[in-house]
Amino acid sequence: MFSIDLNSDMGESFGAYKIGNDSGIIQYVTSSNVACGYHAGDPMVMDNVVKLAKEHGVAVGAHPGYPDLMGFGRRKMVLSFAEVKNYMKYQIGALMAFTKSYGLRLQHVAPHGALGNLCQYDREVSKAICEAVCEIDPSIMIFYCAGAVLGDEAEKMGLKTASEIFADRAYMDDLSLVPRKQPGSMITDEDLAVERCIRMVKEGKVKTINGNDVEIRGDTLCVHGDGAKALAFVERIRKEFTNENITIKNFG
Numbered sequence: 001m002f003s004i005d006l007n008s009d010m011g012e013s014f015g016a017y018k019i020g021n022d023s024g025i026i027q028y029v030t031s032s033n034v035a036c037g038y039h040a041g042d043p044m045v046m047d048n049v050v051k052l053a054k055e056h057g058v059a060v061g062a063h064p065g066y067p068d069l070m071g072f073g074r075r076k077m078v079l080s081f082a083e084v085k086n087y088m089k090y091q092i093g094a095l096m097a098f099t100k101s102y103g104l105r106l107q108h109v110a111p112h113g114a115l116g117n118l119c120q121y122d123r124e125v126s127k128a129i130c131e132a133v134c135e136i137d138p139s140i141m142i143f144y145c146a147g148a149v150l151g152d153e154a155e156k157m158g159l160k161t162a163s164e165i166f167a168d169r170a171y172m173d174d175l176s177l178v179p180r181k182q183p184g185s186m187i188t189d190e191d192l193a194v195e196r197c198i199r200m201v202k203e204g205k206v207k208t209i210n211g212n213d214v215e216i217r218g219d220t221l222c223v224h225g226d227g228a229k230a231l232a233f234v235e236r237i238r239k240e241f242t243n244e245n246i247t248i249k250n251f252g
Contacts, residue, residue: 002201003247005162005220007031007143008234009063009112011049012040012072012226020225026052028234030250031059031220033110033143036091039065039073050098059250060099061143064091065112072226073113074180081128084115088132096136107251109133110143110164111150119150120176126153133159141251146216147175162251165218167197167237168227170209175216178209185209186227193233194240197221201246219251 010026011034012019019040026032026049034049035041053060065073067087079087092109099106111119111129119126130153133140141160144150154161168187170178178185187193200206206216223233241248 001245001247003249004201004218004241005030005250006223006234006237006248007033007061007110007164007220008223008230009033009035009225011035011045011063013045014040014042014069021231022049022225023052024231025223025225025234026056026058028238029058029223030248031061031107033061033063033108033112033222034095035112036062036064036095038067038087038091039069039071039112046095046098050095050102050104054102054104059107059252060095060104061108061110061141062092062095062106063110063112064088065115068114073115076114076118079125081124084125084128085132088129089136092132092136092140106137106140108141108143108162116145117177120145120148120174123149123153126150130154130157130159143220145175145177146218162219163217164220164222165197165200165206165216167193167221167223167233168229169224171206171214171216173208173210173212173214175214182209188227188229190229190232190236194236197237198240198244198246201241202244 006029010022010032066077142154143164146163
């Protein structure tokens, strides 16, 4: 029997600007990655998503990113070790105020966007993130992109980890994500997305943008909440995984 956690990025609306369909998607996932106000999100949005998560029995994780609302956290920034660490503490702490007010615990931290991509190979940035988590609450899990050094650094510090794979993103041969500006970086075909997800879970393999089969391990499967087909993807994944005897369940 195969099983996996299903997560989505949520709370990425801001003020009058709506991004994603949190109320729809949360009915199908088992974990949520909630924006913490830096790349997206605001106090009202954060409160609403945490409330929805409690109502639907969905675990809450922090989705901290660069302080870059205009770029949605997907532009590179050069920050010091201390800046990365304290930006993480600031965002995680903000979300924890909301989880605590609803009687929930923060399950995980999943770095967002350009910051998350940097964790694929940058050990100093990865260490800064892990140190922040250790100093806040060492029981919090780290979600790291499959193959990223962030997972290694987290395990060195004794943190629990989960390898994250993506339903809607294409991979390079080294398991880094294909840059969004490159053609083919996003998987938009529902049938192809589901087929890739099933293979990653059951066979531990994925075909890269270059057409090569590489090994990949996933503990949690992500659908980007801002994608045009995000709701359709989580619905199809739920249905097709049931047909394939893949159980979707949270770590707890």
